[in-house]
Amino acid sequence: MSTELLRAVNIVKTFGPTKALQGVDFTLHAGEIRGLIGENGSGKSTLCSICGGIYGCDSGELYLKGEPYHPTSMVDAQKKGFAQILQEMGTISGIKVADNIFIGKEKLFTKGGFVNRKAMYKAAKEILLSLGVDDIDPKAQIDTLNFEDRKLVEIARAMYDQPDILVVDETTTALSQRGRDIVYNLCDRMAAEGKGIIFISHDLDEIIEHCTALTVLRDGVLIDTLEKDRMEPELIKSLMVGREMVGDYYRSDYDPTYGEEVVLDMKDVFDGRQLKGFNLQLHKGEILGIGGLSECGMHEVGRLAFGIEKPLQGHVKLGDGTEITQPSVATKHRVGYISKNRDQESLMITATVAENIELPSLKDLSKGGLVFSRDEKKLVEEQRELLSIKCASINQGVNGLSGGNKQKVVFGRWIGNKSEILILDCPTRGVDIGVKQSMYQLMYQLKKEGKSIILISEELAEIIGMSDRIVIMKDGQASGEFMRSPEISEHTLIDYMI
Numbered sequence: 001m002s003t004e005l006l007r008a009v010n011i012v013k014t015f016g017p018t019k020a021l022q023g024v025d026f027t028l029h030a031g032e033i034r035g036l037i038g039e040n041g042s043g044k045s046t047l048c049s050i051c052g053g054i055y056g057c058d059s060g061e062l063y064l065k066g067e068p069y070h071p072t073s074m075v076d077a078q079k080k081g082f083a084q085i086l087q088e089m090g091t092i093s094g095i096k097v098a099d100n101i102f103i104g105k106e107k108l109f110t111k112g113g114f115v116n117r118k119a120m121y122k123a124a125k126e127i128l129l130s131l132g133v134d135d136i137d138p139k140a141q142i143d144t145l146n147f148e149d150r151k152l153v154e155i156a157r158a159m160y161d162q163p164d165i166l167v168v169d170e171t172t173t174a175l176s177q178r179g180r181d182i183v184y185n186l187c188d189r190m191a192a193e194g195k196g197i198i199f200i201s202h203d204l205d206e207i208i209e210h211c212t213a214l215t216v217l218r219d220g221v222l223i224d225t226l227e228k229d230r231m232e233p234e235l236i237k238s239l240m241v242g243r244e245m246v247g248d249y250y251r252s253d254y255d256p257t258y259g260e261e262v263v264l265d266m267k268d269v270f271d272g273r274q275l276k277g278f279n280l281q282l283h284k285g286e287i288l289g290i291g292g293l294s295e296c297g298m299h300e301v302g303r304l305a306f307g308i309e310k311p312l313q314g315h316v317k318l319g320d321g322t323e324i325t326q327p328s329v330a331t332k333h334r335v336g337y338i339s340k341n342r343d344q345e346s347l348m349i350t351a352t353v354a355e356n357i358e359l360p361s362l363k364d365l366s367k368g369g370l371v372f373s374r375d376e377k378k379l380v381e382e383q384r385e386l387l388s389i390k391c392a393s394i395n396q397g398v399n400g401l402s403g404g405n406k407q408k409v410v411f412g413r414w415i416g417n418k419s420e421i422l423i424l425d426c427p428t429r430g431v432d433i434g435v436k437q438s439m440y441q442l443m444y445q446l447k448k449e450g451k452s453i454i455l456i457s458e459e460l461a462e463i464i465g466m467s468d469r470i471v472i473m474k475d476g477q478a479s480g481e482f483m484r485s486p487e488i489s490e491h492t493l494i495d496y497m498i
């Protein structure tokens, strides 16, 4: 066996009543790309956070290259050679790209009390280029970048110190194919140089293709580590959930059935940036999938349909003629929206699980100005059960939830609100395969009840698996349209994306 880079021995971690890790032993060797998989809340991020100095553990020991290792903070861990790309957004708003890359390291560019910004921009540019990113300006304000580019900036920050160990926590689900390839290349390169990678993902195909071994966690316990030759999807799934998974994953029919009634109409929409005369009609009982490359404008379609942004020209109207001008109008007319940028746009991060779920339903719940807490509790508990949201109680802050469980809370909010139209931008991002399956079945059931869904996604498999009709976008316009059929493959669609 090659050199041992990291060893965690008998790690125990609790958060109040939650046992996040129950005595985990984990070893990472040089040259490994080690996958880490497990249901939402199984302890993956917590294990890496402990190794990365973000949390201390209740008990257990850590060794880095054979030496006792006690990281005191993320910066301290990074100095010792352990870097992490966090699951949540890890860039800092209000400052430039280069400042984000060199945060805490300004000293490198300081002489006589002055920061040599020119040298800093140059160094930032070099590190971005070394990742294969040539279109991010180090001088740009970080807030002008989209989600994907901000993730790439985070990667650049992690790579500057040339770490021995890199954690990639659910990063690829937030990225388009281009961003994913950047991450895969980086992992391959590091592994070839004898570094080690811990790669967290819920995407089995991705793990099987890119990881050299895979560790499965369940309820804070390390279940098994599979070498490449044992990485079989069915085995992995059963190790993850502790039982065989049965039933359909996506919907099983191939009938594109929906009503003629148009419930949402986007006409000749220009938004001044991505969309250039975009048209879209959503029908009653339709699941309409929208796919494309990350810059094609599909995420903007979702934002406009919910009123977060207003068209400069053209309109977004509901079936009854109501124009969607802002989110409050959309919500009032039972339009629900899940943003790709969950933590900043969908969740009230400082509020509880209950408050987040009941937010748009308060009006329905209140009778004569009073909200009855019994009804409130019922609504929230129903969603918690339906989506198996893992939380200590519904009064727990969403901040303490694992990434996938946060996503379930946002989903539950709009199901609980009995939305007639759902605009879902990457709704299953970071959700484990068991819950993903429930979400797909739920979408299908909603469709059959006559609800209408726009499913915007970078996962072509899920668009193909679920949609009655698929619209592929390119450069702010529809470049192809397909009715549901067993003939459609990812290749068919990719041809219209590029």
Ligand SMILES: Nc1ncnc2c1ncn2[C@@H]1O[C@H](COP(=O)(O)OP(=O)(O)OP(=O)(O)O)[C@@H](O)[C@H]1O
Pocket: 015, 018, 019, 020, 038, 039, 040, 041, 042, 043, 044, 045, 046, 047, 087, 390, 391, 399, 400, 401, 402, 403, 404, 405, 430, 432
């Ligand atoms: N800061 C915190 N406060 C309270 N509980 C927490 C905190 N961080 C994690 N937990 C709990 O610890 C458990 C493990 O969470 P963790 O984030 O490690 O899961 P995960 O495997 O990364 O899940 P996901 O796939 O959803 O990201 C969960 O039950 C979670 O709610």
Ligand SMILES: [Mg+2]
Pocket: 044, 045, 046, 087, 170, 402, 403, 404
């Ligand atoms: Mg996690």
